[in-house]
Amino acid sequence: MATGETSKLIKLSDSDQTVAPEEDIRGLNVKDKDGDDLGKVDDLLIDDGENKIRFLEVASGGFLGIGEEKSFIPIDAITNIDENVHINQSRGHVAGAPTYNPELVDQTDYYEDVYGYYGYSPFWGAGYMYPALPPRSGRAL
Structure with a gap:
């Protein structure tokens, strides 16, 4: 994807797309650092x-x-997945993140704000490397 171009982001539940079973972490509790x-x-x-x-x-x-x-927490923040999803941010930091407004037509600015808030480069930026999800530990699939 070229710099400056963004694909539309959609909720997995609203699409006919799938992710690998080990990546489908819906329903798991999220723990801060x-x-x-x-x-x-x-x-x-x-x-x-x-x-x-x-x-x-x-x-x-x-x-x-x-x-x-x-x-909304960038996938880049995940540090571990077991029976929970663990992220490298504090509860207070997550609470102060930019608020999502579903009425916005172009969400690109919102996503860029969220990435910046958490200290990550946006996925459409030059040199972005998709993070590998940590393998699940201690949880049977």
Whole structure:
């Protein structure tokens, strides 16, 4: 993909695309770098052009989906996957991330803001290398 070009990101659950079973981490709890709960992987945002996961959609709080807050965390932040997904950020840092606004027509600026906030280069930038997901440890597939 050329620099400056972005593929449309779609929720895996809203598409007919699939990811490898070991990459489908929906439903797992997310832990911050200190082991604190952040929520649950509600969905995965995938790049429809390359069929790669770009963000975790993490849902936290609320009751039966009402009042839930959603956070988008770049896949680059994952450090380990066992019965949970572990990331290299603190709970407070995740809480301060740019808020998602589904009304925006062009989400590119939002995604760029999120990558910058977490300290990563966006996937469409020159020299970006897709991170290999850590192998799952301690969890049967």
